[in-house]
Amino acid sequence: MEIDPRRLRILYEVARRGGVMRAAQALHLTSSAVSQQLAQLEREVGLPLIDRSQRSVSLTPAGRVLAGYAERVEEELTEARRELTRFTERLAGPVRIAAFATVIKHILVPALRELAVRHPKITPIVHEIYGQPALQELRLGSVDVLITEQDMGLPALSQPSLSTRLLFVDEYRIVLPPGWAELPATVDDLMRCPWVASVSSHAAGQALDRLAGLHGAEPRKVHFVTEFDSALALVAEGHGVAIVSTMALLNVPEGEVQVSDIREVGARRVDVVTRVGGTRSGEPDPVQAVVIEAIEEATAALGASLRGRLGEEEPVGGP
Numbered sequence: 001m002e003i004d005p006r007r008l009r010i011l012y013e014v015a016r017r018g019g020v021m022r023a024a025q026a027l028h029l030t031s032s033a034v035s036q037q038l039a040q041l042e043r044e045v046g047l048p049l050i051d052r053s054q055r056s057v058s059l060t061p062a063g064r065v066l067a068g069y070a071e072r073v074e075e076e077l078t079e080a081r082r083e084l085t086r087f088t089e090r091l092a093g094p095v096r097i098a099a100f101a102t103v104i105k106h107i108l109v110p111a112l113r114e115l116a117v118r119h120p121k122i123t124p125i126v127h128e129i130y131g132q133p134a135l136q137e138l139r140l141g142s143v144d145v146l147i148t149e150q151d152m153g154l155p156a157l158s159q160p161s162l163s164t165r166l167l168f169v170d171e172y173r174i175v176l177p178p179g180w181a182e183l184p185a186t187v188d189d190l191m192r193c194p195w196v197a198s199v200s201s202h203a204a205g206q207a208l209d210r211l212a213g214l215h216g217a218e219p220r221k222v223h224f225v226t227e228f229d230s231a232l233a234l235v236a237e238g239h240g241v242a243i244v245s246t247m248a249l250l251n252v253p254e255g256e257v258q259v260s261d262i263r264e265v266g267a268r269r270v271d272v273v274t275r276v277g278g279t280r281s282g283e284p285d286p287v288q289a290v291v292i293e294a295i296e297e298a299t300a301a302l303g304a305s306l307r308g309r310l311g312e313e314e315p316v317g318g319p
Contacts, residue, residue, distance in 0.1 A: 007041040010034055011049060011059075015067035016140060020057050026142055053291070074141075076201075081285070091179040092121035095291045098134045099126065099147040101227055102247050103270065105154040107147070111291075111298035119290055127286075130226075131201050138162070138275060144288050146273040147295070151206035152266055161276060163284075168270040168299050172207050174260035175231075184241070187262060191217035194240035196231045197224055203268035204243045211243075211265060232257060246306055272296075278310040 011191065014034070015025035024031045042049050049063035059067060081093070099108055104126060112124050127134075127143060137143040139161065147167065150157070157164045175189060176183060184190045191212065197219065198204035212219050222240050225231045228248035235242050237255050245268055272292055274284045284292060 004041070005073060007037050007044070008066070008073055010037045011041060011063065011067050012070035013076060014038065014050075014057070015059055015064070015070075026140070042167060078285075091119050091290055093287050094123045094125055095145060095287055096125045096127060096143045097145045097147070097291065098129045098137060098143040100130045100149065101128065101229070102245065103147050103149075104128060106247055106250060106302055107298045109293060110301065111294040114297065115291060115294045118294070122287055122291065124291065124293070135162075135273070138273060141202045143277070145284075145291060146275070147270060147296075148273055149203045149268045149270050151203045151210060152269050154206060155208045156269065157271060158272065159166065163274050163276045166269060167270045167296065168247075168271050168303070169267050170247050170270055171263075171267045172204065172243050172265040173246055173247075173249065174241060174242050174262050175235050175244055176257055176258040176260055177235055178255055179238055180258065183258065183260065184262070187211060187215050187264065188217065190213060190241060190260075190262065192221050193220065194222040195219045196234045196240040196242040197221040197232065199224055199226055203299055204227060204231075207243050207266055207268070247302070250306070268301075 010023065010027065010029075013026055014020055017023050017026060020034050020038075021031050027034065038050055040273060043262070045062070045066065047062040048060050049066060051058045051060050051063075097108065105232045110128060112126075115122060115124065127137070129137060129143075131148075132142065134146055134148060138146045149170075152169065156166070174184075185191060195208065197208055200206065208219060223234055225234070228244045231242040231244055232248065232252060234240065241260075243265060272295065274292075276290060
């Protein structure tokens with residue numbers, strides 16, 4: 001019995017993603033190509049691996065057993081790639097990085113610029129993806145390094161299969177329309193203003209909900225956005241007030257919005273997250289490690305830039 005390991009990978013993806021279509025998307029194949037490869041694998045082993053009697057695709061008992069072996073093969077190949085990098089003069093290969101807009105702009109772009117100089121054979125692949133979908137892709141192996149955020153008022157992400165490292169503490173600021181002559185002086189005043197609110201799954205949305213809860217108020221949420229650039233544009237046109245991060249203010253022209261003196265809003269934490277199950281040691285492989293190092297160095301430079309721009313006496317950012 002000859003089993004093609006490439007077809008084993010396809011079976012493994014179908015098993016862990018729960019369907020042919022999702023496996024096809026992850027493998028950059030058509031659903032038809034995945035189905036054909038599964039049928040060929042069934043001919044190789046002489047057993048049905050896919051239960052096609054129901055509307056949703058599921059594995060037969062034999063398919064589940066073989067998928068278990070396929071998972072072990074993937075783990076061994078991952079370990080082999082990690083070990084082989086020790087024998088190369090230069091680190092090489094793709095690293096898939098998931099992040100959100102402000103981090104891509106202010107941290108990843110300068111980090112990748114420096115990485116290209118130090119390790120030209122490493123190929124970074126950036127995915128702009130956020131929240132639970134990003135964590136799911138990390139767990140499934142479609143992403144190697146995840147940069148994520150959450151409000152500092154929430155517990156840090158802690159899961160046995162993931163390693164979380166604090167990258168940056170990004171203070172929140174309240175931004176107001178430039179034409180407002182009478183500015184809110186307290187949080188209670190702010191709660192009576194129209195809000196350009198971030199969705200509750202994002203850190204700025206979590207911050208607004210936390211702030212409102214602490215003051216026993218219900219903010220008047222008029223607009224709902226997912227990106228700081230959208231919030232800043234609406235605030236600049238007078239449509240309300242918003243919570244944004246200090247990082248998001250880096251490239252905002254002077255006078256486009258007013259930044260409130262109210263500072264009791266808190267901060268978001270920006271973390272680097274990797275899987276711990278990919279290697280026996282639990283540490284990122286050498287290629288991922290140098291990518292994370294470049295990200296950390298770019299973050300340190302960003303912190304210095306923010307201190308210079310905002311005239312902070314205390315350190316901004318950093319764990």
